[in-house]
Amino acid sequence: TYEDTVIFxxxxxxxxxxxxxxxxxxxxxxxxxKAIMRSNDIYFYQVxxxxxxxxxxxxxxxxxxxxxxxxxxxxxVPGLIPTDEWKKKTLHEKWYLGDTVNMSIGQGxxxxxxxxxxxxxxxxxxxxxECPLTxxxxxxxxxxxxxxxxxxxxxxxxxxxxxxxxxxxxWPFFDFKINGKRVKVACKTGTAESVSKKTNPHAWFTVFAxxxxxxxxxxxxxxxxxxxxSIAAPIAKKxxxxxxxxx
Numbered sequence: 680t681y682e683d684t685v686i687f688x689x690x691x692x693x694x695x696x697x698x699x700x701x702x703x704x705x706x707x708x709x710x711x712x713k714a715i716m717r718s719n720d721i722y723f724y725q726v727x728x729x730x731x732x733x734x735x736x737x738x739x740x741x742x743x744x745x746x747x748x749x750x751x752x753x754x755x756v757p758g759l760i761p762t763d764e765w766k767k768k769t770l771h772e773k774w775y776l777g778d779t780v781n782m783s784i785g786q787g788x789x790x791x792x793x794x795x796x797x798x799x800x801x802x803x804x805x806x807x808x809e810c811p812l813t814x815x816x817x818x819x820x821x822x823x824x825x826x827x828x829x830x831x832x833x834x835x836x837x838x839x840x841x842x843x844x845x846x847x848x849x850w851p852f853f854d855f856k857i858n859g860k861r862v863k864v865a866c867k868t869g870t871a872e873s874v875s876k877k878t879n880p881h882a883w884f885t886v887f888a889x890x891x892x893x894x895x896x897x898x899x900x901x902x903x904x905x906x907x908x909s910i911a912a913p914i915a916k917k918x919x920x921x922x923x924x925x926x
Contacts, residue, residue: 680710681725687780689724694780696720697870715838716847718868720784727783732774735782736760741826742799743809749794752814758795761788786872796885797898803839804865804887804896807832839865840890849884851912857923864888864919868907879903884911888919895922 683706685699696719698704706719714722727735739745739760749755759765761782763774781787794812802809806829810822843852843866852864869883882904887896897915904910 712838716841759790863890865890882910
Protein backbone atom coordinates (compact mmCIF):
# COMPACT_ATOMS: atom_id res chain seq x y z
CA THR A 680 0.00 0.00 0.00
CA TYR A 681 1.27 3.48 -0.94
CA GLU A 682 -0.11 6.90 -0.12
CA ASP A 683 -1.27 8.95 -3.08
CA THR A 684 0.97 12.01 -2.87
CA VAL A 685 -0.65 13.48 -6.04
CA ILE A 686 2.79 14.56 -7.31
CA PHE A 687 5.74 12.16 -7.25
CA UNK A 688 8.98 14.15 -7.02
CA UNK A 689 12.08 12.33 -8.16
CA UNK A 690 15.50 13.44 -9.39
CA UNK A 691 14.45 17.04 -9.82
CA UNK A 692 11.39 16.08 -11.88
CA UNK A 693 7.73 15.88 -11.00
CA UNK A 694 5.46 13.04 -12.08
CA UNK A 695 1.77 13.63 -11.46
CA UNK A 696 -1.29 11.46 -10.98
CA UNK A 697 -4.06 12.09 -13.53
CA UNK A 698 -6.79 12.48 -10.87
CA UNK A 699 -4.95 15.40 -9.29
CA UNK A 700 -3.86 16.94 -12.59
CA UNK A 701 -7.43 16.91 -13.95
CA UNK A 702 -9.54 17.39 -10.83
CA UNK A 703 -7.18 18.48 -8.05
CA UNK A 704 -8.08 15.45 -5.92
CA UNK A 705 -6.17 12.61 -4.21
CA UNK A 706 -6.93 8.94 -3.57
CA UNK A 707 -5.46 8.38 -0.07
CA UNK A 708 -3.94 4.93 0.68
CA UNK A 709 -3.77 2.80 -2.49
CA UNK A 710 -3.18 -0.96 -2.76
CA UNK A 711 -2.80 -2.93 -6.00
CA UNK A 712 -6.54 -3.50 -6.52
CA LYS A 713 -7.36 0.17 -5.99
CA ALA A 714 -4.42 1.17 -8.20
CA ILE A 715 -5.88 -0.86 -11.07
CA MET A 716 -9.41 0.34 -10.34
CA ARG A 717 -8.40 4.01 -10.32
CA SER A 718 -5.38 3.90 -12.68
CA ASN A 719 -3.33 5.47 -9.92
CA ASP A 720 -0.01 6.59 -11.40
CA ILE A 721 1.65 7.26 -8.03
CA TYR A 722 1.23 3.62 -7.00
CA PHE A 723 2.82 2.30 -10.19
CA TYR A 724 5.68 4.80 -10.02
CA GLN A 725 6.56 3.39 -6.59
CA VAL A 726 6.25 -0.23 -7.67
CA UNK A 727 8.28 0.41 -10.83
CA UNK A 728 11.16 1.93 -8.89
CA UNK A 729 11.05 -0.91 -6.38
CA UNK A 730 11.20 -3.50 -9.16
CA UNK A 731 13.68 -1.66 -11.37
CA UNK A 732 13.71 -1.51 -15.16
CA UNK A 733 15.48 -4.88 -15.76
CA UNK A 734 12.92 -6.82 -13.72
CA UNK A 735 10.04 -4.92 -15.30
CA UNK A 736 11.40 -5.85 -18.73
CA UNK A 737 11.58 -9.53 -17.72
CA UNK A 738 7.95 -9.48 -16.66
CA UNK A 739 6.87 -7.65 -19.81
CA UNK A 740 8.62 -10.35 -21.85
CA UNK A 741 6.85 -13.02 -19.83
CA UNK A 742 3.55 -11.48 -20.85
CA UNK A 743 4.65 -11.55 -24.53
CA UNK A 744 4.73 -7.75 -24.79
CA UNK A 745 7.92 -7.73 -26.85
CA UNK A 746 7.00 -10.69 -29.07
CA UNK A 747 5.87 -10.95 -32.68
CA UNK A 748 3.59 -13.96 -32.25
CA UNK A 749 1.43 -13.13 -35.27
CA UNK A 750 4.24 -13.57 -37.81
CA UNK A 751 2.82 -16.90 -39.09
CA UNK A 752 -0.30 -14.97 -40.15
CA UNK A 753 0.61 -11.28 -40.58
CA UNK A 754 3.61 -9.01 -40.67
CA UNK A 755 4.04 -7.78 -37.11
CA VAL A 756 6.60 -5.41 -35.58
CA PRO A 757 7.78 -6.66 -32.18
CA GLY A 758 6.89 -4.59 -29.15
CA LEU A 759 9.61 -2.30 -27.84
CA ILE A 760 10.52 -2.82 -24.20
CA PRO A 761 13.36 -0.32 -23.65
CA THR A 762 16.47 -1.27 -21.71
CA ASP A 763 19.71 0.40 -20.73
CA GLU A 764 21.48 -1.37 -23.60
CA TRP A 765 18.79 -0.34 -26.10
CA LYS A 766 18.97 3.31 -25.05
CA LYS A 767 22.77 3.43 -25.27
CA LYS A 768 22.76 1.82 -28.70
CA THR A 769 19.81 3.75 -30.15
CA LEU A 770 19.92 7.16 -28.48
CA HIS A 771 23.54 7.15 -27.25
CA GLU A 772 22.33 8.05 -23.75
CA LYS A 773 22.45 6.27 -20.44
CA TRP A 774 19.37 5.01 -18.64
CA TYR A 775 17.97 7.31 -15.94
CA LEU A 776 15.69 6.42 -13.05
CA GLY A 777 13.20 8.86 -14.57
CA ASP A 778 13.01 6.45 -17.52
CA THR A 779 12.07 3.71 -15.06
CA VAL A 780 9.31 5.91 -13.63
CA ASN A 781 7.85 6.49 -17.11
CA MET A 782 8.18 2.83 -17.99
CA SER A 783 6.21 1.82 -14.89
CA ILE A 784 3.00 3.21 -16.42
CA GLY A 785 3.76 2.12 -19.98
CA GLN A 786 4.92 5.54 -21.15
CA GLY A 787 8.28 6.84 -22.33
CA UNK A 788 9.99 4.70 -24.95
CA UNK A 789 7.64 1.69 -24.77
CA UNK A 790 5.84 0.78 -27.99
CA UNK A 791 3.07 -1.83 -28.05
CA UNK A 792 0.33 -2.88 -30.43
CA UNK A 793 -3.21 -3.99 -29.49
CA UNK A 794 -2.21 -7.61 -30.08
CA UNK A 795 0.49 -7.33 -27.41
CA UNK A 796 -1.97 -5.98 -24.84
CA UNK A 797 -4.48 -8.62 -25.93
CA UNK A 798 -1.95 -11.38 -25.33
CA UNK A 799 -1.11 -10.01 -21.89
CA UNK A 800 -4.71 -9.55 -20.72
CA UNK A 801 -5.61 -13.03 -21.96
CA UNK A 802 -3.04 -14.44 -19.55
CA UNK A 803 -4.76 -12.60 -16.71
CA UNK A 804 -8.22 -13.73 -17.87
CA UNK A 805 -7.13 -17.37 -18.01
CA UNK A 806 -5.77 -17.34 -14.46
CA UNK A 807 -2.10 -17.20 -15.43
CA UNK A 808 -2.10 -19.49 -18.48
CA GLU A 809 -0.66 -18.35 -21.82
CA CYS A 810 -2.28 -19.72 -24.98
CA PRO A 811 -0.69 -18.63 -28.27
CA LEU A 812 -2.85 -16.53 -30.59
CA THR A 813 -4.17 -18.11 -33.75
CA UNK A 814 -6.26 -16.93 -36.70
CA UNK A 815 -7.02 -20.37 -38.15
CA UNK A 816 -10.37 -21.91 -37.30
CA UNK A 817 -9.95 -25.19 -35.46
CA UNK A 818 -6.22 -24.70 -34.86
CA UNK A 819 -5.20 -25.50 -31.31
CA UNK A 820 -1.85 -24.65 -29.77
CA UNK A 821 -0.37 -25.89 -26.53
CA UNK A 822 -0.88 -23.52 -23.61
CA UNK A 823 1.80 -22.74 -21.03
CA UNK A 824 0.76 -22.91 -17.39
CA UNK A 825 2.08 -20.79 -14.54
CA UNK A 826 3.00 -17.51 -16.22
CA UNK A 827 1.77 -16.07 -12.93
CA UNK A 828 0.06 -17.80 -10.04
CA UNK A 829 -3.76 -18.10 -10.04
CA UNK A 830 -3.76 -16.13 -6.76
CA UNK A 831 -1.87 -13.20 -8.30
CA UNK A 832 -4.05 -13.34 -11.40
CA UNK A 833 -7.12 -13.20 -9.18
CA UNK A 834 -5.82 -10.06 -7.47
CA UNK A 835 -5.45 -8.34 -10.82
CA UNK A 836 -8.89 -9.55 -11.95
CA UNK A 837 -10.43 -8.12 -8.76
CA UNK A 838 -8.89 -4.74 -9.55
CA UNK A 839 -10.11 -4.92 -13.15
CA UNK A 840 -13.66 -5.79 -12.02
CA UNK A 841 -13.62 -2.72 -9.77
CA UNK A 842 -12.32 -0.61 -12.68
CA UNK A 843 -15.57 -1.31 -14.55
CA UNK A 844 -17.78 -0.85 -11.50
CA UNK A 845 -18.99 2.28 -9.73
CA UNK A 846 -16.02 4.43 -8.75
CA UNK A 847 -13.65 2.90 -11.31
CA UNK A 848 -12.29 4.51 -14.47
CA UNK A 849 -14.30 2.37 -16.93
CA TRP A 850 -17.54 4.32 -16.43
CA PRO A 851 -19.31 3.20 -19.66
CA PHE A 852 -19.53 -0.29 -18.11
CA PHE A 853 -21.12 0.73 -14.82
CA ASP A 854 -24.25 -1.43 -14.38
CA PHE A 855 -23.50 -3.31 -17.62
CA LYS A 856 -26.42 -5.55 -18.62
CA ILE A 857 -27.24 -8.07 -21.33
CA ASN A 858 -30.94 -8.70 -21.92
CA GLY A 859 -31.70 -6.98 -18.64
CA LYS A 860 -29.30 -9.13 -16.61
CA ARG A 861 -26.22 -7.67 -14.93
CA VAL A 862 -22.94 -9.03 -16.31
CA LYS A 863 -19.67 -8.45 -14.48
CA VAL A 864 -16.76 -7.47 -16.70
CA ALA A 865 -13.07 -6.91 -15.95
CA CYS A 866 -11.36 -4.01 -17.67
CA LYS A 867 -8.50 -1.53 -17.75
CA THR A 868 -8.55 1.92 -19.30
CA GLY A 869 -5.49 3.48 -20.89
CA THR A 870 -4.52 6.90 -22.24
CA ALA A 871 -1.10 6.77 -23.91
CA GLU A 872 1.00 9.72 -25.03
CA SER A 873 1.40 10.24 -28.77
CA VAL A 874 4.52 11.35 -30.62
CA SER A 875 3.48 14.99 -30.73
CA LYS A 876 2.07 17.08 -27.90
CA LYS A 877 -0.09 18.81 -30.52
CA THR A 878 -2.18 15.67 -31.07
CA ASN A 879 -4.52 13.81 -28.74
CA PRO A 880 -3.20 10.81 -26.81
CA HIS A 881 -4.12 7.30 -27.91
CA ALA A 882 -7.27 5.86 -26.33
CA TRP A 883 -6.88 2.28 -25.05
CA PHE A 884 -9.36 -0.08 -23.48
CA THR A 885 -8.98 -3.79 -22.72
CA VAL A 886 -11.72 -5.98 -21.28
CA PHE A 887 -12.88 -9.57 -20.78
CA ALA A 888 -16.26 -10.99 -19.86
CA UNK A 889 -17.94 -12.48 -17.97
CA UNK A 890 -15.26 -11.54 -15.45
CA UNK A 891 -15.28 -14.79 -13.44
CA UNK A 892 -15.68 -17.15 -16.40
CA UNK A 893 -14.44 -15.31 -19.50
CA UNK A 894 -15.74 -16.19 -22.96
CA UNK A 895 -14.27 -13.19 -24.75
CA UNK A 896 -11.36 -10.78 -24.32
CA UNK A 897 -10.74 -7.75 -26.48
CA UNK A 898 -8.52 -4.71 -26.78
CA UNK A 899 -9.57 -1.50 -28.49
CA UNK A 900 -7.17 1.23 -29.61
CA UNK A 901 -8.26 4.54 -31.13
CA UNK A 902 -5.15 6.33 -32.34
CA UNK A 903 -5.10 9.97 -31.21
CA UNK A 904 -8.62 9.42 -29.92
CA UNK A 905 -8.20 10.92 -26.45
CA UNK A 906 -9.13 9.17 -23.21
CA UNK A 907 -9.60 5.41 -23.16
CA UNK A 908 -12.64 5.55 -20.90
CA SER A 909 -14.63 7.98 -23.03
CA ILE A 910 -13.49 6.97 -26.54
CA ALA A 911 -12.34 3.33 -26.66
CA ALA A 912 -14.59 1.88 -23.91
CA PRO A 913 -17.92 2.68 -25.65
CA ILE A 914 -16.69 0.83 -28.76
CA ALA A 915 -15.80 -2.21 -26.65
CA LYS A 916 -19.19 -2.00 -24.96
CA LYS A 917 -21.07 -2.19 -28.25
CA UNK A 918 -19.03 -5.22 -29.36
CA UNK A 919 -19.56 -6.99 -26.03
CA UNK A 920 -23.29 -6.31 -26.13
CA UNK A 921 -23.51 -7.92 -29.57
CA UNK A 922 -21.30 -10.89 -28.68
CA UNK A 923 -22.83 -11.73 -25.30
CA UNK A 924 -26.35 -11.40 -26.67
CA UNK A 925 -25.58 -14.26 -29.05
CA UNK A 926 -23.01 -16.39 -27.21
